[in-house]
Amino acid sequence: MIFQSPPYGGRRPGATPAAITPEVPWQVGAGRWDFSRPLIMGVLNVTPDSFSDGGAYLEPERALSRAKTLWAEGAHLIDLGGASSHPLAAPVAAEEELARIAPVLERLMAEVPLPVSVDTQNPRVAEAALGMGAHLINDVSGMIDPAMPRLAGNHGVPLVITYNNLTVPKEASGLSFISDMLAFFDERIDEAEGAGATRILLDPGYGFGKTLEENLTVLRSLPLLRRFNRPLLICTSRKGSLGRLVGEAVPKERLGASVASSLYAAQQGAQMIRVHDVKAFRQALDIWRAIHAVAGEDEADGTSGPR
Numbered sequence: 001m002i003f004q005s006p007p008y009g010g011r012r013p014g015a016t017p018a019a020i021t022p023e024v025p026w027q028v029g030a031g032r033w034d035f036s037r038p039l040i041m042g043v044l045n046v047t048p049d050s051f052s053d054g055g056a057y058l059e060p061e062r063a064l065s066r067a068k069t070l071w072a073e074g075a076h077l078i079d080l081g082g083a084s085s086h087p088l089a090a091p092v093a094a095e096e097e098l099a100r101i102a103p104v105l106e107r108l109m110a111e112v113p114l115p116v117s118v119d120t121q122n123p124r125v126a127e128a129a130l131g132m133g134a135h136l137i138n139d140v141s142g143m144i145d146p147a148m149p150r151l152a153g154n155h156g157v158p159l160v161i162t163y164n165n166l167t168v169p170k171e172a173s174g175l176s177f178i179s180d181m182l183a184f185f186d187e188r189i190d191e192a193e194g195a196g197a198t199r200i201l202l203d204p205g206y207g208f209g210k211t212l213e214e215n216l217t218v219l220r221s222l223p224l225l226r227r228f229n230r231p232l233l234i235c236t237s238r239k240g241s242l243g244r245l246v247g248e249a250v251p252k253e254r255l256g257a258s259v260a261s262s263l264y265a266a267q268q269g270a271q272m273i274r275v276h277d278v279k280a281f282r283q284a285l286d287i288w289r290a291i292h293a294v295a296g297e298d299e300a301d302g303t304s305g306p307r
Contacts, residue, residue: 021229022198028158029115029135031076035231037289038266040282041077041117041274042070043237046100047084047092060103067104067112074282077136078112079274080105080129081119085140085208094124101129109133117160123147130155138233140208142168143188146195153196160201160233161188165209177214178221185228201231201272207239215241219261222268235274236261259284 025034033039046063048055057063067078082100083092097120108116109132118129121141126148130137136157139148142164152159163181171180185202192200202225204218215236225232236242242257243249255277262273263284275281 019229020231026158026199028077030113031115031135033076035271038270038285039076039272040074040278040285041079041233041235041272042067042073042075042278043235043274043276044070044078044080044104045084046080046082046104058100060107063104064107064111067108067114070278071112071114073279075114075278077115077117078108079117079119079138080108080134081138082125083120083122085119085121094122097122097125098128101125102132105129105132105134121145123151126151130157136160140164140203140205142184142205143192144168146191149192149195149197152192153198158199158201159192159197160203161185161192162203162208163205165205165214167209170209170214178217178224181218181221182224182227185225189228189230201233202228203233203235206234206236207241210241212241212244215239219265219268222265222270226269231271232269233272233274234262234265234270236265237275237277255280263288 020035025032044057044063044067046057048058057066070078080101082097101118105116105118115135116133117136117138118126118134119138119140120126120129121139123145126137126139130151134157136159137148137152138160140160140162143149143161144167149159163184168184170177181204189200204222204225206215206218210218219234219236222232222234237258238251238254242254242261243251246254246257248254248257258275258277259280262275262281266273266285267288273281
């Protein structure tokens with residue numbers, strides 16, 4: 001079956017779909033999300049081997065300082081991870097992953113008034129983090145462990161489902177690749193809802209086991225994912241495919257490519273953008289919205305609560 005993108009001309013970044021399931025707004029910690037404007041998820045890796053900033057925030061004090069900077073720069077939530085998802089990263093035991101994130105999460109709960117997402121593929125880590133107050137599960141594995149949606153359902157928190165081709169092998173390429181992605185989300189949404197998870201975000205998994213052309217196809221095909229009436233999460237930030245496109249080997253030097261691809265994703269309908277460089281993306285998004293502003297339209301940022 002061939003899927004064609006609907007006409008898109010000039011849509012404002014973050015315009016809310018006709019319907020999001022379940023009905024918005026979503027109360028997530030201190031945040032009240034109506035998805036009328038893209039929410040910015042700030043990356044906080046407390047790992048020694050993350051591809052772009054491994055080791056920079058291993059110490060809890062440095063991690064807390066970084067989180068406060070992300071908050072001040074305009075992040076709407078913090079994505080805290082203690083195990084790299086890079087395909088060449090060494091596996092991390094649940095005990096070690098928890099040892100990395102627990103002291104940081106404890107301080108975040110007390111000192112940073114933003115929702116916190118736990119970025120993990122391990123249900124034991126997710127359960128412990130939720131017990132400490134985390135507000136969302138970002139499972140980049142593709143929901144390969146059925147315990148994840150059960151945890152989300154039991155705790156009443158949102159769950160991110162990722163089309164990760166490192167764990168979910170592709171069966172085709174080109175247009176059939178997109179058909180496979182849509183079928184994957186159909187299946188996983190049913191499974192998650194059956195396990196009790198109701199608030200679900202979809203991440204097409206840019207950079208996870210895809211070729212350069214497949215990654216670009218993911219971005220071009222984002223409007224097709226609106227059929228699910230679920231918020232879309234995108235992370236292109238600093239990824240290797242951007243480096244290949246612009247000839248930049250150093251992840252931190254891919255800022256322009258990261259901002260451009262993230263802004264494109266927002267224009268195509270992504271309601272949550274995961275970035276390392278919050279300030280730069282926030283500025284780009286604000287300018288884009290100012291240029292495309294419609295008379296009489298409010299500038300609500302899609303959330304309420306402490307900034």
